[in-house]
Amino acid sequence: VHSSLWLTVLVALPLVGAVVAGALRRREGAAYVAGVVTAGVELVLTAVVVVLYNSHVAGASTFDFASRHVLAAPFGLAWDVALDGISLLLVALTSIVLVLALVGARDRRREPAFVAWLLMLTSFTMGSFVAHDLLLFFIFFELTLVPSYFLIAQWGAREAGRAALKFFIYTFTGSAFLFVGALYLAFLHQHQAGGDLTFAYGALSATVMSRSSAVWLFGAFAVAFAVKSPIWPLHTWSPLTYAEAPTAGSIELSALLAKLGSYGLLRFAVGLLPLALTTMRPVLLTLAVIGIVYGSALACVTPDLKRLVAYSSLAQMGFITLGVVAGSKIAMVGAVLLMFNHGVITAGFFLLIGFVERRRGTATIADLTGLQGPAPVLAALFTVVMLASIGLPGLSGFVSEYLILIGTFATHAWWAVAATFGVVLAALYLLWVYQRVFHGRAAGENAQIADATTSERWVMVPVVVLVVVLGVFPKPVLDRISPSVQQLISHVAPAGVSK
């Protein structure tokens, strides 16, 4: 077992960075430097953790870096962190996205508060991914709302105040269900096992319960995670919020915070309440498929680039949900991989849209045409990200979607067939929007725009590298996810559903 200090530092470092950035209010640009340095150190630390991670710690079921310190016994509150292959990937995503969001938001570099909120958000997201305790997860899950509220409300577009409030209330209401469910589960466990109230993951997963209470609890958990993901029909906050948020906010929301939902569904709903799956699986599969088709269809007709990515994210989150609940190991591996890939790809999308917005002051599709002429590099970068999102073989999106679809086909063929239409639709809306925005003859302001600057090109390098490398050679990543998914699926379906 490696020391849990690594994870504590991963959570604490951005928080310290946030305090430092907040304190450097007087020195112009100093806060931004502090932020970038923090992000860099965080990335290095994450790389060390990724290398150190050992999936074969005896008796810890693929969890490493684990330790538990009780902080307040009456509340069952404990600092309990651990990392397995699934959270490892998301921790890596968190660090990468922080760098992208910070660098992508260079025009905010003179605003220390912005940098501080962004770092704080990273700390809380990191905390949710390494939490090995339902209460600790919930606390971080809730805490992420505060910095994201401020990021959206203060630096967003015209309707940002309304969007931020809608986002907050929607998520806060969803987590009410999670909270009551978590308390119920913990008391169920306490009445069985005696002792102090505990929310420890390992303890709770051993709770014996009837199928009906499992279904109720699963429902309560699923509401919270469906809002966050978002899963149709609880997605209605997302297009407005994504469109109104500043670039860095949209990146954090769609690339990271959305993953909190699907990660929670995988780890806590599926992981703690496997009994409910037989009842809930058809419901969630259907909602996921509806989300895929509905999101893709709306992405075809929406007039705004940011909303397009929002709807496309709804479809992609549908794929992830499909993989999470399908009950096949392959599909679940694909879902975890897609959480990472989708994070990188949407971050890329929002960065590029941010570049366009910075030049043209709008993200409305109708106002943009023929950008390929004056800005060929920008167009090329967009093409790479777009093709990855469509799922072109050789790029990262393909691997994850392919795994999800074949895994789901093996267990629930018809849902997989319906979901495949989403892939076709994705090609349709993305190619079509590319045509409208980049092809044609540029006139007026569109003809005047500058191509991607050197710094913008450098920001996109990690996105392109990750998209290509994970498309061609995903094996190292898959090797890290597989044992943990195997562990989870054997807990969920002891008889071995996995085909």
Added chain:
Amino acid sequence: VIGLVLPSIHYLAILPISILFVAALVLLVASALIRGALSRTLTTAFTLAASLAAAAAGIWQWSYVAGHGATTTIAHAIVLDGFAVVSSAVVALSLALATLVAHDWSKREHVAGAEYHVLSLAAAAGAILMCQANDLVVIFLGLEILSIGLYVLVAFDRQRATSAEAALKYFLLGGFASAIFIYGAALVYGATGSTNLTSMSYFLGSNTLLRPGLLFAGGGLLMVGFAFKVAVVPFHLWSPDVYQGAPTPVTGFMASIVKVGAFVAFLRVLVSALGTQMDTWRPILFVLIAASTLVGASLGLVQRNIKRMLAYSSINHAGFMLLGLYAGDARGSAATLFYLMTYAPIVVASFAVVTLVGGEGDEAHSITTYRGLARRQPWLGGALAVLLLSQLGAPLTTGFYAKFAVLAASVDAGGGALALIALLGAAIAASFYLRWVFALYADEGRDAPRVAVPPATGLVIVLGVMLTVLFGLWPGPLAALSQHATVLFTP
């Protein structure tokens, strides 16, 4: 020959009440005898010393209770148990904080004389009497002492018509509530043969009432009386007007000590005395809680006046505090006590900020005055933002653990659905707290005048924020204290 036998008195049990009462009397007599107005600093210091002494007496009482267990005195009418000690200390400390706020306020508004402090000392003594009461008559006594002091305090701003109007409204409705309460006490006495809570509990535990109508009617009226005092829906109509009309430091004082005194007494009546009738009063509480959390939050949404908004917020909070009573067990009692311990300093500090922003004349309470405050004055605005986030129940503040405790108690007692309703209420309430926080950080009003922060009020705000953040990060000691206090509950 009928000899009047005086009951024995355990003076340690009534030490905090005595300190506050004697202090009030001394101040009253001194202000009458000494020519001219007493120095403002002197009266404040005296009140502060008295309240801190009352709180310090709690330490002595606590060690006695820890050694001897819970005891009663004065013919079992007064109880000395962990619950009483902790809640009395909370009242005394709230008085200390509120006194500091009132000091700067009275300087600003040119209010001279010792009357304010006399009345607040007496009201706090009444609240402590309610915390220690083991008899319906003593509860009534405490309630009246508390309320009459507050009626006058609410009317203290003689320059403003709204202050007098609020006082009249509070007085009339409070008078009704008291009458209803005492009528309920009479009916319960008729049904059980005693007004003593312990005797009632013993009687109801060892007898089966064949015709419980009298008890139900009496118990129902008692609940109505309490519901009026703590302002839960549908008995809340007075509170927004009174919160708005009262001088702002009085509102903060009232919001903290009335809640503590009335909730502790309410808890003793329901859980200790009428615990056997739980199946009867639980559905009533269910309705009160659901209505308070939802209605309080929804009506708070449409308020433009900050004090009215905080009134609805306190109605929402009262619903949460009732959740612990709903559980009706040790966990629930500890949870409500924990809620009161954490809520009192937050609400006094919040109203301290509102007092400062209200400016001379105590009139500037529209939400628009707060626009950009945190940009102009990051410390003051940031402090208010933390206090509001704590009221919202954000993690890393005591507000989160307070809600956690009462919700956990309710879920454990089979009230999962109720907990969910309450949380939905909290989600609605979140939007008006957030709207306020958003206004604080709005990018406008850069050249609005700065709000002066006098040292005493500044200290209160700092203490409130420190308490909520410190125990928000490390809630263990407070939670353990509230549990410990509940173990040492009434005999």
